[in-house]
Amino acid sequence: MSENSERAFPANFLFGAATAAFQIEGAAFEDGRRASIWDAFSREPGAVIHADNGDVACDHYHLYRDDVALMKRMGLQTYRFSTSWSRVRPDGGDLNPKGVDFYSRLVDELLEADILPWLTLYHWDLPQALQERGGWTVRETADRFTEYALDMHDALGDRVNVWTTLNEPWCSSFLSYAAGIHAPGHYSDAEGMLAAHHLLLGHGQTVRELRARDSSLNLGITLNLTVADPADANDPADIDAARRIDGQFNRWFLDPIFRGAYPSDIMADFRRVDAAAADALQAAILPGDLEAISTAIDTLGVNYYHGELVSGHAPVVPPPVGEAPTDRPGRSPFPASDGIFWHERGLPRTPMNWEVQPEGLTRLLTRVWREYAQPAEVTLYVTENGAAYDDELVVDAGEPRVHDAERVEFVRDHLAAILDAQDAGVDVRGYFYWSLLDNFEWAWGYEKRFGIVRVDYDTQVRTVKDSGREYSRIIAARALAPHAVPAS
Ligand code: PNW
DSSP, X not given: OOTTSOEEOOTTOEEEEEOOHHHHXXXXXXXXXXXXXXXXHTTSTTSSGGGOOSSSTTOHHHHHHHHHHHHHHHTOSEXXXXXXXXXXXXXXXXXXXXXXXXXHHHHHHHHHTTOEEEEEEESSOOBHHHHTTXXXXXXXXXXXXXXXXXXXXXXXXXXXXXXXXXXXXXXXXXXXIISSSSTTOOOOHHHHHHHHHHHHHHHHHHHHHHHHHOTTOEEEEEEEOOOEEESSTTOHHHXXXXXXXXXXXXXXXXXXXXXXXXXXXXXXXXXXXXXHHHHHHHHHOOTTHHHHHTOOOSEEEEEOOOOEEEESSOOSSOOOOOOOSSSSOOOOSOTTOTTOEEOOOOOOBOTTOOBOOHHHHHHHXXXXXXXXXXXXXXXXXXXXXXXXXXXXXXXXXXXXXXXXHHHHHHHHHHHHHHHHHHHTTOOEEEEEEEOSBOOOOGGGTTSSOOOSEEEOTTTXXXXXXXXXXXXXXXXXXXXXXXXXXXXX
8 A cells, every 4th residue: 555645444444542450540548459470579679660550550540531532532442441350349259339330320420421442351460369378370360350250241231342351461471470570470380371361261160151141242362462573484493482472472372362272282292391280281271161251252352462573593693682570580481392492683772672563463353364363253453562652751831742743653553553454354353552541561660651642640641642643633534644743
């Protein structure tokens, strides 16, 4: 497509932005909410940079009306948010009516503003009480999750149609239980494998129950997916490195959901590096589990941030390795990544040290569409994509502004990548920028800002960044204009 013509989005394409409960709500111990694993983890020395926590965050719990009004002014058609299990069922068990009431008011406010609520049930904030009983390493947690989901449906099912079970189960299993980087901060491959299975089980049985209650619901899951490229496409060791990263990041979740089976090559790799962990995993997979996990869904959410360039050989020039945010040791979140090296290919990088690679999104969507979604009649949405930059607040003609030119380009380039995928026949129906607001960026605390809206954490004042202004213009035009419009 020529760079000089305007590129329009199809009429059914939805533009939105995403957040997650723990990252924005604050009010961590109000109205009956109790600790989640992130409240506990963020209080462990060295777990989160500057010892930041989610006690106040963006104070969205109190400011949600203003935030919805802001979304409306920005022209968002849909808003992807998550509900906090520890607000709704503070001990993992009994219902807290005040917690449910918050989400009921939020949904009403969104509907009033004509914004489609896109609800995610689990964005990593497991009640600490359930972690103390084993968290996602035990099967019981999957059952508790389904009960919590049904409570939410009791409360909101009359007004919310789109239900996402889990956000990025790779993060809440391997990054959390095997790599020590996310709550609960454990370092066990076996725990990572068990957690991934029980998360998927919780997803599958929840879809089954919700479907049985109401066949008109739009049900799905959001995965963080990547494009793993071999450093040398003709080198067998590099090709094998790419196979293993693709397998552990993408196929370990896509295959059970879409095909009812874990990928046998990765199962064999897990067994090779840790036979005891593989045995524990096999013992945890009970008859019927994969059938539940592969219950038909309507929507697959794809979260895409960056690709990987991997090799079986040590790089000549080492890439700028992403420093861990704190002194807490981290381990690889890939149990079977022995002998895999990440290489540098000269793409620009964000301050997260993540490569900016929009064409990877086109390739990812095309591959997921052809191999998984299309055969299963599942619709694709990009449910997260965004970048942290070192934004500066300036005063321009008396007005507070954030001239985040890099993020403006980032959004435009990734929207163009989606149009490229559509040109290749991929049915991708929406885009959610991550994130609406600067917020609590997990182990990075408040240091990394992903928002198209700046948050001043002292005053809670919101300032729409140039990227937010540009996004609004794109939404209003429902098209990408040929040249970057100078921000005004
Ligand atoms: C996602 N990784 O997290 C989450 O869904 C958001 O809550 C988060 O704020 C956003 O992306 C930006 O980080 C990820 O290490 C965290 O590959 C880490 C990774 C991927 C996604």
